[in-house]
Amino acid sequence: MSKESEPEAELPDYAERVLEVTELIPRGRVMTYGDVAEWLQEGGPRQVGRVMALYGGAVPWWRVVRADGALLPGHELRALAHYREENTPLRDASRASDGHLPRLDMKRARWDGRAPTEAHT
DNA sequence: AGCGTGACGAGTA
DNA sequence: ATACTCGCCACGC
Numbered sequence: 001m002s003k004e005s006e007p008e009a010e011l012p013d014y015a016e017r018v019l020e021v022t023e024l025i026p027r028g029r030v031m032t033y034g035d036v037a038e039w040l041q042e043g044g045p046r047q048v049g050r051v052m053a054l055y056g057g058a059v060p061w062w063r064v065v066r067a068d069g070a071l072l073p074g075h076e077l078r079a080l081a082h083y084r085e086e087n088t089p090l091r092d093a094s095r096a097s098d099g100h101l102p103r104l105d106m107k108r109a110r111w112d113g114r115a116p117t118e119a120h121t
Numbered sequence: 122a123g124c125g126t127g128a129c130g131a132g133t134a
Numbered sequence: 135a136t137a138c139t140c141g142c143c144a145c146g147c
């Protein structure tokens with residue numbers, strides 16, 4: 001086989017790294033797509049998003065969010081349930097009954113990938 | 122080989 | 135706060 005066509009029996013190296021970082025995110029914390037890409041120093045936010053869209057089901061995908069703190073379309077309730085479960089800092093939580101879903105408080109929830117420590121509250 | 126699209130980000134109006 | 139534009143990289147048609 002001289003062709004480079006290979007079966008995707010396993011994840012691409014890049015995808016594997018992205019998933020690894022995703023699992024590194026401590027409970028109650030989140031990372032943006034751009035942050036993951038920057039943390040890896042490879043690719044961009046869109047590439048990370050693609051990996052999550054395809055293989056995110058194998059990792060805590062709800063810990064990787066958009067920079068604006070908006071929940072994932074289609075999985076908002078699923079993610080919201082996890083956030084409330086992990087006590088992830090949210091914003092506008094009281095307006096949830098207004099058909100207005102809460103957004104993540106990136107100011108507090110954003111994790112730099114430095115110290116999983118830190119207390120919130 | 123070009124064009125559009127996407128689980129994006131940041132800037133500007 | 136929302137809407138639009140540009141830049142970014144990879145994939146599908």
